[in-house]
Amino acid sequence: MSWRPGSRVSRVRASHTYRFVLLLIFLTFVFIMAAPDKTWAQSVLGLLLTGILILAIWTSGLGLRAPRTLVVIVIGVGAAVLLQTVSSDTVIGAAWLVGLILAAAIMAVIALGMADQGEVNQQSVVGAICIYLMLGMFFSFAYGSTAKLGSGYFFAQGTDGTPAIRLYFSYITMATVGYGDYTASGDFGRTLAVLEGLFGQLYLVTVVALLVSQLGPGSFSRRSS
Numbered sequence: 001m002s003w004r005p006g007s008r009v010s011r012v013r014a015s016h017t018y019r020f021v022l023l024l025i026f027l028t029f030v031f032i033m034a035a036p037d038k039t040w041a042q043s044v045l046g047l048l049l050t051g052i053l054i055l056a057i058w059t060s061g062l063g064l065r066a067p068r069t070l071v072v073i074v075i076g077v078g079a080a081v082l083l084q085t086v087s088s089d090t091v092i093g094a095a096w097l098v099g100l101i102l103a104a105a106i107m108a109v110i111a112l113g114m115a116d117q118g119e120v121n122q123q124s125v126v127g128a129i130c131i132y133l134m135l136g137m138f139f140s141f142a143y144g145s146t147a148k149l150g151s152g153y154f155f156a157q158g159t160d161g162t163p164a165i166r167l168y169f170s171y172i173t174m175a176t177v178g179y180g181d182y183t184a185s186g187d188f189g190r191t192l193a194v195l196e197g198l199f200g201q202l203y204l205v206t207v208v209a210l211l212v213s214q215l216g217p218g219s220f221s222r223r224s225s
Contacts, residue, residue: 018110018126021059024052025133029167032140037162039087042095043080045163049102050076056106056130060113076102093148100141107131107138120214128208135203139196140170146189156185174200 028048035041053072079098082091114127143166147154154160161169161182169182173193184190 018059018113018123018130021052021056021110022126022130022133024048024055025130025137028052029133029137032137032167033164035163037164039083039092042092042163043083046076046080046083046095046099046102049099049106053102053106053109056109056113060109061116062109062113072105089148093145096141096144096148100138100145103134103138103141107134110134120211124211125208128211132200132203132208135196135199136171136174137167139174139192140167142192143170143184143189146186146192150186150188153185154189156183157181170196173197176201 028045031041031048032045035044050072053076057072075098079095083095110127110130114124117123140163143154143161144163147160147166154166155169159165165182172179173196176197184193
């Protein structure tokens with residue numbers, strides 16, 4: 001059987017590793033937590049998400065075909081430029097929605113690449129961790145768009161929070177730690193928080209637990225085929 005670029009066979013036999021995707025996701029997490037609450041930082045975040053998506057497409061063996069890659073670049077760069085030319089809560093809220101869409105696309109691409117491996121291996125586990133971390137960012141972007149596009153403060157503490165605070169709230173909610181220092185004030189925000197807690201825990205006890213249980217001896221010491 002021939003190995004055609006972009007075919008299912010090429011995706012299954014892709015020798016790339018999700019470790020680089022995981023590294024870029026971690027760097028994006030650090031950037032959100034460290035960067036100031038400025039429009040330029042949100043523009044940089046959009047570019048980082050675009051980079052993660054392009055890297056995930058390549059890593060999953062889907063092939064960087066020109067039209068598809070061009071659309072990704074246009075969306076990410078377009079949102080970044082728009083933020084620097086038009087500054088309003090509506091535009092900022094829309095930018096967070098773009099981030100949400102990019103995060104969802106990243107998770108979908110990684111999931112497809114994992115499925116096309118045809119077996120449980122180290123790529124599957126690292127890919128699952130990537131999806132889990134992106135899930136936290138996905139909900140933080142949802143909180144950001146709700147804060148900017150909704151009426152009233154997002155948090156019951158009388159603030160919309162910064163991107164760093166919303167990301168912190170997202171991961172704390174997903175881990176069901178529940179410190180209580182920040183709580184969603186509106187019904188929609190509370191619904192999102194409940195969904196995140198449920199999805200986060202179900203993902204850990206089903207997908208991640210199943211993948212780890214299916215790993216054979218020495219799976220992390222041998223190279224995936």
